[in-house]
Amino acid sequence: MEKGRAVACAVMLAASAIGMQGAAVAAEAYPAKAIRFVVPYPPGGPTDLMARLLQASMQARFGIPVVVENRAGAGGNIGTDAVAKAAPDGYTILLAASGPMAVNATLYKSLPFNPQKDLAPVIQISAFPLVLEVHPSSPLKDVKAFIASAGSKPGDYSFASAGNGTPQHLVGELFNTAAGTKMQHIAYKGAGPALNDVLGAQVPVMFDILGSSLPYIKAGKLRALAVTTKARVPALPEVPTLAEAGLPGFEFVAWHGIAVPAATPREIVLKLNGTINTIFADPEFRKRWEAIGTPVVGGTPEAFGTLIRSETTRLGKIVHDTGATVD
Template identity: 45%
Template sequence: MFARVLVSLVLCAVAGGVAAQAPYPSKPIRMVIPYPPGGGTDILGRPIARMLGEKLGQQVLVDNRGGASGMVGAEIAARSAPDGHTILMATSGEAALNVALYPKMNYDPIKDFAPVTQVGISPLVLVVHPSLPAKNMKEYIALAKKQPGALSYASIGSGSAQHMAGEWMKLLTGVDVIHVAYKGGGPQLTNLLGGHAPSAFLALPVAAPHIKSGRIRAVGMTSAQRSHAFPEVATFAESGMPGFEVSQWWAIFVPRGTANDIVTRLHAEISAYVKTAEMKGRMADLGVDPVGGTPEQLGELVRSEIAKFKRIVAEAKITLN
């Protein structure tokens, strides 16, 4: 009797070991993109999905789940099984900014996700209509201080990264510049180009062609370093606001609890791919710089960004109606 029990225990242990070592992936993988098809996140995510399908030998299906500033798709990914068969292509919004704005979110970026790698990063740029007599950031600040409350900046909406950048600028410089929130990037850009908005924070890919054509003028980059596309434009940090950085970034996450060897495999494939000539070319077209850092670096970025945005929201007393 004892011998039969012992044999049964040994067989169970062997079976468990085999199950634990089941090949990955064992079925198609779902890449959740928390925005509609055709946007920047979708454009960056799809080639990564295609590459992973080729490298891993299983189809990677893109699942666009837009809504609620990216929170719908992020929650779906967070609630998925932690087996490596669901990955999230997230932006800095879902991973950090929303935490500061929505205290009752249905997921926690730190507790519910394991970081894999940062895909890329793109700065915002403060631009002005040519009718505004400001050639650089220092002249813009001087003009705002000379005429308190007379100058305004446009964003794509309250709670956006553009809004955060504008309010942080005001906190650091003491200027009284009015925030005008538009309902999306289209109306914002139309009013800027038409001279109805004197200044605006834009995503660099949106602003670039209009800067080059002379229809708007770039006065400051929100990135830590100057942009490769416009090296003549100084950063906010260089212009009297040390430590200023508000950039949009993209990263890959998996549900918390996913095995380390799966995270390691995904990191190796994706971080190498974003540095290939093919992907660097795609990203350059969007004004995005490739990153491909470690999971640990991405985890630290998420924590630091959450702390930064919470501080800005609290100090600027930002609330969403």
């Protein structure tokens, strides 16, 4: 009996060692074919822009094609689910956004994936300020005037967002609660279409990620009333924070990262993490990245995983407290 147990243990240990060796060999050879880089939103928004900046640098370092695939819909759930269900071999990666990763589990009655069980964090890549903006034809010049007008005419104001559960949606609901306004939420299928309607004065207001709107603000095609960060942002030093403008303690930042299917070998996760951290260390890349409105973040898979868990709690509370819905 003891001999049988010893043999069984030896077989299990040998199998484990072979498995670990196989994973190490696979990671060493990785990548050996094209990588599919899924963006769960349409072209033209900040997630798409970040993916395309990373795509070029990853292709140069890996020497293989990195193909960006936009799979939009359902507040980022469709593209995120596609990656969650993909083969865990490192050849399908996700531009992970806070909506499907930390908000939608609370916002939607059910999801086809569990972001904390079906996806493995690789690295955090962004921490975007958002900006409260209106069309330049608007008579509203500051937050105080905006709150007074929106508060007195609750049926006249709506705000555009990139979709249900996106930072643009949540920060708008949070603003409604803090300011006592009742703006109606209009969900678009991505930041690009939403921004186009604000630029065309079809929708009066948007809280947009700074990277998308900054060129239009600089060109005078949008008017920035405030930013959502604790401190003013270097790109718009003259624009106050919402806390400065009359909403004490107001703060909201949009984050993104890279994730892969949960069973992806640890060695491949670490290789992706190391490659992106190396890309972020390049001064020329940092300039291009920071030009879209976010600092370079980087870090470990564990740090990104911790952020996802803590933000799931924090953002879920915002959903509950504000009564945000997908309707």
